[in-house]
Amino acid sequence: MDRIVVTGGHKLHGEIPVSGAKNSAIKLMAASILTDQPLRLTNMPRLADTKFLGQLLRQFGVTVTETGQGVDQETLFDAREITSTFAPYDLVRQMRASFNVLGPLLARTGHAKVSLPGGCTIGARPVDLHLDALTRLGALIELDEGYVSATAPKGLRGAEIEFPFVSVGATEHTLMAATLAQGTTVLKRAAREPEIGDLARCLVMMGARIEGIDTDTLVIEGVTSLTGGEWSVIPDRIEMGSYAVAAAMAGGEVRLTRGRADLIAALTDRMVEAGVEVTPTDDGVIVRRDPGVRLKATDIATEIYPGFATDLQAQFMALMTTADGTSIIHENIFENRFMHAPELARLGADIAVHAGEARVNGVEFLHGAPVMATDLRASVSLVIAGLVAEGETSVGRVYHLDRGFERLEEKLSACGAQIERQHGYHDEH
Numbered sequence: 001m002d003r004i005v006v007t008g009g010h011k012l013h014g015e016i017p018v019s020g021a022k023n024s025a026i027k028l029m030a031a032s033i034l035t036d037q038p039l040r041l042t043n044m045p046r047l048a049d050t051k052f053l054g055q056l057l058r059q060f061g062v063t064v065t066e067t068g069q070g071v072d073q074e075t076l077f078d079a080r081e082i083t084s085t086f087a088p089y090d091l092v093r094q095m096r097a098s099f100n101v102l103g104p105l106l107a108r109t110g111h112a113k114v115s116l117p118g119g120c121t122i123g124a125r126p127v128d129l130h131l132d133a134l135t136r137l138g139a140l141i142e143l144d145e146g147y148v149s150a151t152a153p154k155g156l157r158g159a160e161i162e163f164p165f166v167s168v169g170a171t172e173h174t175l176m177a178a179t180l181a182q183g184t185t186v187l188k189r190a191a192r193e194p195e196i197g198d199l200a201r202c203l204v205m206m207g208a209r210i211e212g213i214d215t216d217t218l219v220i221e222g223v224t225s226l227t228g229g230e231w232s233v234i235p236d237r238i239e240m241g242s243y244a245v246a247a248a249m250a251g252g253e254v255r256l257t258r259g260r261a262d263l264i265a266a267l268t269d270r271m272v273e274a275g276v277e278v279t280p281t282d283d284g285v286i287v288r289r290d291p292g293v294r295l296k297a298t299d300i301a302t303e304i305y306p307g308f309a310t311d312l313q314a315q316f317m318a319l320m321t322t323a324d325g326t327s328i329i330h331e332n333i334f335e336n337r338f339m340h341a342p343e344l345a346r347l348g349a350d351i352a353v354h355a356g357e358a359r360v361n362g363v364e365f366l367h368g369a370p371v372m373a374t375d376l377r378a379s380v381s382l383v384i385a386g387l388v389a390e391g392e393t394s395v396g397r398v399y400h401l402d403r404g405f406e407r408l409e410e411k412l413s414a415c416g417a418q419i420e421r422q423h424g425y426h427d428e429h
């Protein structure tokens with residue numbers, strides 16, 4: 001097993017290119033099932049999650065061809081023939097979003113059997129909204145021994161669906177299925193995350209008829225078939241936000257490129273409030289901070305987009321561990337997303353968690369210690385804390401981190417961080 005070792009106390013100076021968004025790429029990959037023509041995705045991140053999903057798509061008979069390196073990374077998906085519509089537990093359990101192949105398989109072939117999903121253990125994470133919406137589109141659904149079997153013998157048909165609350169996964173899942181349904185589908189209380197806009201725009205490029213993109217009401221006029229084409233994956237706002245916080249934590253000056261400042265406005269507004277200098281640029285932001293001056297404790301509450309992203313909560317908590325004063329962090333999206341708090345405490349942070357609220361009492365210094373990544377975004381929060389912790393911080397179970405951060409050590413060490421990956425480490429936990 002790998003671990004990442006960070007030696008704290010080095011300022012960051014330089015440039016970090018933002019990769020394509022994991023949470024868009026994996027939905028766009030699932031959309032490739034909807035057409036028998038090739039779909040080329042550019043600005044593709046190479047991550048454990050895109051690899052898992054590539055394996056799953058191959059299981060259905062999709063040809064997946066990766067080419068290029070760095071900013072030229074792209075992948076061609078050719079789902080000319082779907083040879084299987086079975087998604088086994090072993091391939092779905094690794095990543096929650098792989099469940100979202102169910103709708104596209106059903107829309108394209110009329111049947112599918114998909115294992116219930118895995119993903120980060122940050123809450124119960126049921127899929128009831130997904131299944132209710134597919135049922136409204138005319139799917140017959142059965143649950144048996146951890147598998148969902150769905151059929152639509154007469155094809156899917158449009159419906160008006162009002163989600164009881166906002167769900168990113170259920171919105172994009174239903175959106176994909178509805179593109180090939182007969183008639184009109186209206187999705188109310190739809191999620192508006194930028195990755196959904198990216199998916200919807202790609203589907204429109206493929207011939208789908210969708211109105212209301214980026215709003216909470218999507219109107220989809222079903223078509224009989226979609227075409228292929230080429231699409232560039234939107235920048236990863238969570239990766240971008242994580243490096244913005246890393247620069248703020250370590251101090252120095254970092255320019256984030258190939259990104260979009262507007263996508264992380266909720267985060268940078270709070271960073272500015274805390275005393276970090278953030279300057280938007282044409283393709284990202286410049287983050288500056290004098291490490292000699294303590295940041296001011298700042299409160300956050302996670303919300304649906306355009307609010308503060310739950311996927312940036314752990315990173316912001318790490319930043320607040322050394323701020324002056326007490327910051328209150330409310331987690332409103334997932335019921336169990338503070339598992340990084342006890343790990344940050346090993347580094348000397350003072351954090352009290354009660355239900356959905358964490359009180360972070362800023363301390364002057366953190367000290368290095370062995371810590372364990374508990375989920376994807378928690379793992380990067382530990383790396384961020386390690387950037388200022390005195391001595392060495394070793395982060396175990398980095399397979400969580402590898403799900404969503406491409407070449408993290410390379411990107412941070414190019415800016416002066418002392419960080420390395422060690423292979424073959426024995427995890428005693």
Ligand SMILES: CC(=O)N[C@H]1[C@@H](OP(=O)(O)OP(=O)(O)OC[C@H]2O[C@@H](n3ccc(=O)[nH]c3=O)[C@H](O)[C@@H]2O)O[C@H](CO)[C@@H](O)[C@@H]1O
Nearest residue numbers: 023097125126127128129130167168169170310311333334
């Ligand atoms: C791969 C991907 O894009 N993952 C993102 C996606 O996850 P994901 O799509 O799983 O998140 P959702 O927006 O669906 O979840 C929001 C809340 O709704 C609940 N829920 C969801 C569906 C359902 O059928 N029933 C139900 O109760 C969830 O347990 C959670 O408490 O959006 C989250 C919220 O921005 C992000 O943290 C994840 O990084």
Ligand SMILES: C=C(OP(=O)(O)O)C(=O)O
Nearest residue numbers: 096097119120311376377
């Ligand atoms: C929680 C995340 O991923 P998943 O929904 O796949 O678990 C994430 O990207 O932060």
